[in-house]
Amino acid sequence: MNDDWRIFTGTGTVHDGIKRLPEPPPWRRFNGEPVAKFDRTPSTPHGHRRTALATTYQADPDTIDLVNTALYLRRPLLVTGEPGVGKSTLAYAVAHELRLGAVLRWPITSRSALRDGLYRYDAIGRVEDASTGDAADSHLGRYLRLGPLGTALVPYAIPRVLLVDEIDKSDFDFPNDLLNIFEEGEYEIPELARIADTTPEVWLQPADHGPKVRVNHGQVACREFPLIIMTSNQEREFPSAFLRRCVRLDLPSPDRARLSEIVAAHLGVDRAETNEDLITSFLARRETGEMATDQLLNAVYLLDKASADGDRGAREHLAGLILRQLNSPA
Structure with missing residues (x-):
């Protein structure tokens, strides 16, 4: 096989190969608007510690091929393996090499819920402001902030990298809750959908503190499906419906x-x-x-x-x- 198909090479050398990524399969095409921008600077994603880990990451050929498979197919990558084999670091290595900006990290616990990853709504803050007469619908955006998954699904022109860390620690139903989001590549913010007739356009802060993004009618839909890397320490099994929608990588302990x-x-x-x-x-x-x-x-x-x-x-x-x-x- 010709190695030229590889977008991610695992060398740690920063390049613009993501521009060579071909069109997705017809069943994985998304057309979200309006197109947003983010900072792709390799030095901004993770600070000095994460950058050092990213540039020294040692990816084996199977890992490189499976990362590229996930990129080509626009499918999440489920990475399993023992603690300390580099599952999480893989996300930072890919983001660094391909200049995909800050890794959007979503650490999972038994209390994690889908909405936590999509957005946060400061209802208490809005109620407090309402008592002073300062809670107009036009200001609703200041009480909302996109979460890591919600930011990854913003219609960026190139894919973001989302790290869903230790998904095996989640509640039993959590993987199934992700299925529709992964398939459709979009979600609704009900608080904004309810005021869409009077305030169709709201600007929200993304999870990485980057430029605010415009949300129309409370709907967010991706343009390029993000590279979603989910890590698991193999502490549980996942439903078949979830697994068949993922590219699966088992990282062996290094020899x-x-x-x-x-x-x-x-x-x-x-x-x-x-x-x-x-x-x-x-x-x-x-x-x-x-x-x-x-x-x-x-x-x-x-x-x-x-x-x-x-x-x-x-x-x-x-x-x-x-x-x-x-x-x-x-």
Whole structure:
């Protein structure tokens, strides 16, 4: 297969390849209006910490292909895997490389509801203002703010990146609640629909604090379906109807070669070469318990800064402080 089809390459090099994304399948075409704009600057999405993670992310070929599959098909990407394998970081890596601006992050809990992701309405603030005579319909926009999902579905000319983090922590019905939104690519804000006859146009603040977006008649419909990356620690099963609408990626725990590449990308090739013993210890502990890759990175960094290279006993002591199985008692 010719690699030219890949929009996301996984190299970390910023480019404008998103402009090569072909037209969607006929059943995934959306025509929301009016077209809105957002800041695509790679340096603005996540601050220094997120940018560092994005630029050093090590994507394997299957991950790259499945991200591109989701982009081409305009389908959500469900990413499963053990904690610490880079599920969330993948969203930041894609946004950084393709200049898709700030990642819209929606952390999920057992109390999360669909409306939380679409928009927030400050009804109490409006009631308080009404007591002073300052709650005209024309000002309703100041009591509403789009959520991360609601912002992702604004009719932008290029797709936004939405990270729905730890969706497996949601209420049982939550995945089914998302189905219609994912299929239709649009939603209604009832508070605005009710005043559409007198105030058809309202400007709302998006979740990323970017330029305000215009909402007509209380309806929001996407133009380019966002790249929705949903992460799961495999703590529950999802309905078949939900799964068939997703592109599915299972991130395996990295092997020795991948771990060396990850350490080299974050801390330098020399650190990877001089800490083979730590990688061996990490792999041995992972065989009998739950371990996260960032534990290895923390251990390598700590031993480097503590200058414990020459003392095997000191190295083992410091490594033991960090390399503890996550599912073992403290």
